[in-house]
Structures are given as structure tokens and as C-alpha cells.
Amino acid sequence: MNKRILVLGGGVAGSSMAYYLAEKGYDVTVVEKNSRVGGLARTCYYSGHPYEFGPHIWFWPGGKDDPINRTIVTLTNDELFHIDRRLFTYVEADGRKYRYPVHYQDIDQMPEHETIHRELAKNRDGGLRLIEHQLPELGHCTFADYFTAAVGGTLYRKFMANYTWKMWNIPGDALETSMVWADRFHHAYTKTGEQSSSRGIVGYDPIKFEDHTLGKGIRFQVYPKGGWNAVWNAMVAKSTVIRDRVVGIRDEHKQAHVLMASGEKHYFADYHTVFSSIDIDELWGEDALPYTGRMMIPLLIPGLAGAFPEGAESLHYSSCEFQTRVTEMKVITRHESPDTLILIEVPVLPGAATCFPANTIDYALEHNLFTEKAYPQQSEQAFATYHAYVDRGRKIPNLRHVGRHAEFKYWGMPETVNSAYLKALDFPPV
């Protein structure tokens, strides 16, 4: 039996795919364009302070015995910090922060509180529960429609309209909820045991009525002591990792192979399975799927210990500032230093790399501070394009896809690892 597996891309998806199959005795080769594996979740250092591009915290339901959580427990020897995610939103017009998600109890501190209460009452009963049949159906309406109905126009404009626009580079009245809700939200919704009616997903309440940390109810929210790299390195320890860049599939009808930037060709016929975790359009040497990008600006501030309020890890910025959020890394990493590392997240658009001096972009790419493709922009049109690529790939029977980019999902690390875990179940031990 041919035991050879080729994995394209060594990020979260590629590393975990390699891990689960190598554990079963397969002979795995990973091709990764960067000098280190881990993709967006690789831990880097600025002036000795650890940080990741954005994926810092692992959160997945269940305890340590869940097979996905167990993978992280095993690979870290259970050396994990447990995180209580406190977030705030800064509202420039009010000159102050509020808890995130929006808390009902905070409304009375807002200058427009009377209007907000009046608007909130519109689609809620006497107990302030949303009246579902008065709401549009998530997945079949725009962001502006749903949130205006659920929280009223004033709260929507104050906390969501500009944030959503800069997050996706799409105004809320043009942004379909099907985009980000397409899979991630639906999964989260059904996971909590709440009902999704015959109308689909309705009744999601963005307002919280009791103290609500982000991901409340998910017990397993962790960050590995010492950062993520030991996890990704351990995942590929039994595999061969080659540094090269995938250029694209060639000769798909006859001698299908993957061409590398080095000129190397990997023929599909030589492998049991080829798993691709890179952007599915890039696998075909094309650039057709929409993404929004991010740049992270590390700001080392001498001193300023505990800069953020009440142990918060992040502040969201809901006005028209460039940044969407800033994160105080030490709250997550527990790095010991009198100084403070703030990571400022700024959305960028395709082509942004050409707007900065080459040395700063080279540095940013090498240090995981910049990517033009961070968030898949899911829409019906984008899904149609995605599925056309999946159909095209079916001609190559041993080609499979895994991960956020290859499966075009709005997934976090655990969903990504879960996808690899489930795919590995199809493979018998050898």
C-alpha cells in the first residue's frame, strides 16, 4: 500500500493533518512557504514579547476529554493558561469604553439611553426577549437589517455599523448575514442547544443581560504556556517539512502534478492522498476568491503594566479609526516584563503590500504581522466560485482539501483541527 501523503501548507490545518496521519503510520511530507510551520497561529516575538498574528486563544466546547481539546492537552503536557476573555468597545463619540458584547446594564450610561430603550422595546416582549417572528432571518438578510431590528438603529450605529464595515470592507446594508453566519455562527448556535426554528436561525440576541465574557459557557479557552510553536512543531515532528511555495496544479488531465516555486513537481500518482490547506484558488494558480486582510502593528510601551481595564485582553474600536481592535498581549501570554506589548489590528485590502516600503513589508511578512488574505469573504457568489474549484479538483481522485483557506470557512483553530481530525478518521492505521 502507498503510505505517502503530501500536505500543501503547514499552518494549523496542514500541521494537524500531518499529525493525525503520521500518528497512524503514514509517511507525510509537508510543503510550507514560510520558514516555520504554524501559519497565522505561529508565535513570533517583538523585543522578546510573544505574540501571534491574531489566533491566540483556543476555544472549543467540552473539557479535556474532547478529542480536539485532548490534542492540545497532549501536545502541551497540559501546560495551559486558562483565559477568561474580557473585551471592551471604545466609542469615540462618548469618549469612553463599554463592555463587549453590549450589556443591557451599560445602556443607562450612554447619552442616547432614552432613544435606545424606546428602540429596544420595538421587537421585544415585556421581559425584553426578542419577538422572533418580527425579526428577519439570519442568513437571508443584511447585517443592518438584522441588528437594527434586534437592537435598534442607535445601538447598531454606535457599536456595529462602522466596525462591521471596516472589518469586512463592506457597509452593513450591503453585507449579507449569510457571509459570516454561513457556517460558523450556525454551528455555534446549534452547539449551545438553542432552537433554530423552521425559518432557519432567528432570535439571536446580540445584547447580554448578565455579566458575559466572550465565549461564556465554553470552559476550554486556553493559551499554551510558552506560546503555540511547540504545538505546531510537535505536530509535524514525524513528518518531512520542505520549505517551498506551491505555484499550482499543472497537467490536470494527464500527469497531474503540483508545481513548486523551486521547479520541483509532485505527481499525484506518487501519493496515497494530497491534502491541500492553501487557498483553493491559489492551488490552481489563480486569484479569484475574495478575502479581507489584516496588518498588525506591534507597539512596545515602556512600563504601562496592566494598561487595559479590568484585565481585558482587547479593546474594539467601533468608530471610523483605522484599527478594529488592539490587544494587550501580556494578558494572554503572561509574559513577564515591566513593559507592555500592544498589538494594533488594522484591516487592509488587496494590493496593500505595495503601499509600504519594501523593508517594512518584508519584515512584516517574516514576522507574521501582515496578510492580505485573513478572512474569507463568504457570499453566495464566493461560494459558487469555491464550489467550481472543488468540482474541478474532483478530476484528481486523491486530492482533498482541509482548513480555513482550502475549505473557505470562517473557522478558528479548533474548527480547523477538528476538520483534519475528522478527515483522518477515513484512514486506517498502517
Ligand SMILES: Cc1cc2nc3c(=O)[nH]c(=O)nc-3n(C[C@H](O)[C@H](O)[C@H](O)COP(=O)(O)OP(=O)(O)OC[C@H]3O[C@@H](n4cnc5c(N)ncnc54)[C@H](O)[C@@H]3O)c2cc1C
Ligand atoms: C485576526 C485574526 C484573529 C484570529 N483569532 C483567532 C483566535 O483567537 N482563535 C482561533 O481559534 N482562531 C483565530 N483565528 C483563526 C485562525 O487564524 C485560523 O483558524 C487558522 O489559522 C486556520 O488555519 P489554516 O491552516 O487553514 O490557515 P493558516 O494558518 O493561514 O495556514 C496556511 C498555511 O499555508 C501556507 N501557504 C499558503 N500558501 C502557500 C503556498 N502557495 N505554498 C506553500 N505554503 C503556503 C501559509 O504560509 C500557512 O503556513 C483568527 C484569524 C485572524 C485572521
